[in-house]
């Protein structure tokens with residue numbers, strides 16, 4: 740694990756039971772509630788070991804990781820009934836393979852449903868979440884099958 744990878748550091752913390760956003764382990768990933776819940780139910784999946792590029796995983800692991808993404812999507816759909824789900828694999832900021840599964844809603848919950856969330860002002864998007872709301876959202880996702 741590269742010493743400077745924030746995702747690897749986070750995975751290490753959650754393995755020691757120190758990450759309250761942890762939801763579950765899947766086949767190839769760990770699933771976390773995103774730390775900002777402007778879009779209720781937003782989850783992230785990090786591949787369990789350090790790889791910078793999706794292509795480096797090989798077809799079998801890519802396929803299993805995709806099943807993980809779909810497990811998360813199903814749970815978000817069941818728990819939050821969003822209008823749509825966005826699937827994003829970026830890596831521009833955190834160079835460790837990860838997916839965002841972002842539920843999208845009608846206005847006014849979702850201020851700009853036709854655009855990617857990344858075009859919204861950081862001050863709006865990066866709103867955090869209270870401890871009680873976080874725990875409630877994680878419980879809903881676990882009830883919907885993310886265990």
Ligand SMILES: [Zn+2]
Pocket residue numbers: 740741744745746747748788789790834835
């Ligand atoms: Zn890493």
